[in-house]
Amino acid sequence: MSVSFKYWDECADPEDMEAMWNHPEVRTEWTGAGETEGQRVHLSRDPDGQPYLTQTEMRAVAEIVTRRQFDKKLDPEMICAIAELESNRQPLAMGCDKKTNLITIGIMQVAPKVAEWIVREEDYLLFPVEEDPDILYKPFVNVYFGAAYLRWLSNFDGKIRTEEFVVRAYSGGTKKVNHKSTLPYWKRYLQVKECYLSRFLYSSYKFSI
Template sequence: MKTPICYKYWDECVDSEDIQLMWNDAEVSKEWTDAGESFGQKVHLSRDPDGQTYLTQTEMRAVAKIVVDRHFKLQLDPDMLCALAEILSDRQLLAESYDKEQQETKIGIMQIAPATAEWLAREVGYREYEIEDVSLLYKPFVNVYFGAAYIKWLSDHDGIPRSEQYVVRAFKGGIKKVNHKSTIKYFDRYFSVKRSLPPKRTQTKYDGRNLTPDILSIDASTEVKEGIGWIYWESIVSDKDMDELWENPDVLKEWTKSGQRHGRVQFSRDSERRSHLSRVEVKAVAEIIVSRYFRGKVQPGSLAALAEICSLRFVYGLHSHTGLMGIDYPTALWMHRDLGFGAYEVNSVEDLFNPFVSMYFGAAYYSWLSEYQGRERSQEFVIQAYMGGPDNVNLQETGPFWKKFQEALGYYNERKRARWSCYIL
């Protein structure tokens, strides 16, 4: 198919919040300013000698970083998106290619087929954008979002962690051709491009006139000023769950000491501003979920230890693991629809970034594994199965997951107050 779409300005294919985030990138703002663009005015898209619109390397890196920070933090490397965009489309917004074998047209910067985007939204839970109109895939943030989602799915599909080479070759040629000689050249080129990308630089802010270390335009939205990603518990957690957290004496003590207040409780943030839970918070969430739904079936300390090794307590999760407990959307949806675990709704991947939702489905999966195939299973089996799949358990060898789990238990197995005494490990 040949698209009739023609973009001249960034503002025609990117919403105002994303434009502000682009200006907030020091390298982009310098590049745009040097090219004669002005903050608050329409920004021209670059064109190659053939008149095709494309993203510069600087713009591509900024888009990739924003998408990863917003939806895939700690799970994907933005440079992977940048290198793939280079070899797939030369960073052209309106690039199209027809795959004869699969009989589909791939479009945009990341060369995403409409059917792939629809499948990612419908089956894998990536629903930030509704693709009711195929033309939306030509928009850079939409296209890169689905490209990143596909990379994330490829990185651990069938429950098996995949190498970078596997992901790149599968992205280009499909899973069936991942070991075919026709895809090796794409990985070689990808690796060369990724290695040649300029080093990452410390970000500064743009105030609409000057580049400054910590100042944003006063016209920027609150979300932009506060950064990408959730900062406050209340932005994703229900009032009921927040009330129970405040009632937990250890959480109350920690939050009071750190100056938190009702209605505006901040997640802890590391040096790179990545949101995570404290161990006190993880333990409290586990205790609440177990007390409500899994009394006598799983111990809160075990769930907290799993959160430690799955995600290092990061809200978004870590690497191929989604959310606090590393439960992906298809697994959560299966447990919700087929196994009757319906206490929390799960309509998209975003729902699993809610610590309570992730903990609930983590506990559900733990409970299901404890009686896998109708047999009562040991905790070592459950932990190995939780981390690597029930068909990959080898109890003859003490694997790294079990060792890490035992170490993590040390953070959570201290004696609790009488309220939780029935769950002492």
């Protein structure tokens, strides 16, 4: 793999870094880890040396993206839970479907072909994924495309869809929403989402007292 990140600043634009520093919980976490605003911020690494986003960072990215580009019409907890299941919040994660040979990239395991389709469908030219698919490794870019796909699924075929439909379709495609193969994913999603909700409700309580 030619893409590698050591610092947040290598995979996030200055505007994104400013938004992260302005997030109270991220600021608390980063300063507690010895990071200094205006200096490069280290990405956390797992025991294998792979970079990952902390749950606090993941939540912040989801909140910033949904507020900035989706007018808060998507649930940040849904994005966080899916990112947990898809990649363990690892921006450099890569997958490949053995049956279709479809490559998926990044935190939300977005397929470059899906991202290219979203660019054409939404006429969204901010992220030139066709010219440089490696930008999908960047957390804010990847979460944008994952969220855009979730939004599309939520109104699939012009119908307002349930959370279960959206999540199971994200995992296995719209044709396998009711197939037994996507049910375990849905159950794990509910468990992970509940953990996120509990964690951040507690964090919000701490910040309010």
